[in-house]
Amino acid sequence: MFWMRNRIKKGYASKVLAAIALLFLLSAVVAISGCSSRETRVPPGSVAVAGEDVEKITALDKTASDLYRLIQSGSMAEAREKAKQLGSMATGTEFRGFTGIEGMKVLSDAILAVNRQLYAVQIFPDRALAAARTVKLITDAMAHPEEPMWRQYIRPALDRISALRLAAEGNKPGEAAAILTDLYNRYDVFRSAVLVKGDPSEVEKIDSLFAFLKKQTGTGKFDSAYTAALKELVSSFNALSGESKDRPAYLPLPYQDKPFYWPLTIGGVLLFTLGYVGWRMLRSGKNIAPLRMKTKRADEKREVR
Numbered sequence: 001m002f003w004m005r006n007r008i009k010k011g012y013a014s015k016v017l018a019a020i021a022l023l024f025l026l027s028a029v030v031a032i033s034g035c036s037s038r039e040t041r042v043p044p045g046s047v048a049v050a051g052e053d054v055e056k057i058t059a060l061d062k063t064a065s066d067l068y069r070l071i072q073s074g075s076m077a078e079a080r081e082k083a084k085q086l087g088s089m090a091t092g093t094e095f096r097g098f099t100g101i102e103g104m105k106v107l108s109d110a111i112l113a114v115n116r117q118l119y120a121v122q123i124f125p126d127r128a129l130a131a132a133r134t135v136k137l138i139t140d141a142m143a144h145p146e147e148p149m150w151r152q153y154i155r156p157a158l159d160r161i162s163a164l165r166l167a168a169e170g171n172k173p174g175e176a177a178a179i180l181t182d183l184y185n186r187y188d189v190f191r192s193a194v195l196v197k198g199d200p201s202e203v204e205k206i207d208s209l210f211a212f213l214k215k216q217t218g219t220g221k222f223d224s225a226y227t228a229a230l231k232e233l234v235s236s237f238n239a240l241s242g243e244s245k246d247r248p249a250y251l252p253l254p255y256q257d258k259p260f261y262w263p264l265t266i267g268g269v270l271l272f273t274l275g276y277v278g279w280r281m282l283r284s285g286k287n288i289a290p291l292r293m294k295t296k297r298a299d300e301k302r303e304v305r
Contacts, residue, residue, distance in 0.1 A: 056093045061136075061143040063089060067114070068132040074125065079132075080118050086135070087111050098142045103196040107142075110135040110192060130189075137193035145197050150190035154241040157186045158234060164213075165230050168222040176217050184210055194240060202236060209233045 063086045070079040090111060095104050114135055117128035141148040160183040167176040187206070194203055209229050216226045 053094045053097065056089070057095075057098055057139070057142050060086070060089050060093055061139040064132070064136045064139040068129070068136050071118075071125065071129050071132050076118060076123060076128075079128070083111070083114050083118055087115070095142070098145075099196045102200050103138070103142070106192040106195050107135070107138045110138055133189065134192055137190055138196055141193045141196035148193060148196075150193040151241050153186060153190045154237055157183060158237055160186060161230060161234055161237070165227070168217075168226055168230070171220070171222060173217060173220040176222070180210075180213055180217050184214075198240060202239060206233065206236050209236070 063082065067079060067082040067086055070076075070082055090107060099107075110131065114128065114131040117123065117131050137148075137150045141150060160179055164176055164179045164183060167179055187210070191203065191206075209232055212229050213226070213233070216222070216229075
């Protein structure tokens with residue numbers, strides 16, 4: 001009865017194919033759901049921004065760079081026009097998603113500071129350049145939030161903290177006061193830019209530490225509280241730069257923009273496994289079917305007799 005054997009084989013095959021089709025459908029659902037979840041997941045505190053807004057922020061940053069170069073070259077008349085253009089661009093730019101209220105305020109204050117320097121009766125190029133640098137660091141932090149330019153000032157500041165610690169340990173109030181002043185001036189260069197994306201409470205904490213250190217340095221009181229404040233200042237600067245000693249040596253892998261990879265890989269492994277099982281089932285079916293056919297053929301012979 002070859003037709004019976006074919007029916008049994010077809011029965012196995014149909015079940016295997018149905019299972020494969022079902023598993024493939026489930027894999028597709030997993031892939032789609034995984035993709036959709038990756039695409040819609042937004043980091044806490046982040047806001048989706050339109051491409052047009054990104055272009056405006058990029059143009060704003062470029063204008064700030066042009067302003068800095070004009071002041072650096074001594075072209076004050078052209079710098080005034082560029083500062084006026086920068087103010088108009090800032091007014092017409094949507095900052096939602098790039099910074100918060102603090103960032104908008106420091107940018108507005110920085111632009112006003114540049115204008116005060118450029119329209120002063122007596123222009124001091126160094127002051128005007130410093131004001132333009134602040135504007136540039138702020139706009140750069142908006143345009144490049146992952147790697148802002150202001151972070152390059154962290155390392156020199158940390159070196160000055162080390163020098164301040166040595167002066168305190170050597171009980172040298174005059175030297176410590178000079179180093180502390182230089183340290184704060186370095187910090188003040190990028191302080192406003194930190195507020196573009198940074199936590200305002202962290203900036204307030206650093207301000208408080210500087211106030212305490214200034215008071216203690218003025219009285220020459222280099223005690224354990226002074227040392228603790230220096231350590232806390234180092235920790236805060238490391239936090240601003242994204243480096244922290246409290247961070248574990250092993251970190252979770254960053255998200256890769258490949259939403260299909262893992263769902264399809266898992267689905268492929270499952271399909272391969274089911275296919276292999278189906279193949280084994282078909283091979284085992286070849287051995288089982290003849291035995292059943294022989295039994296049935298013997299029964300038919302007994303019935304004929």
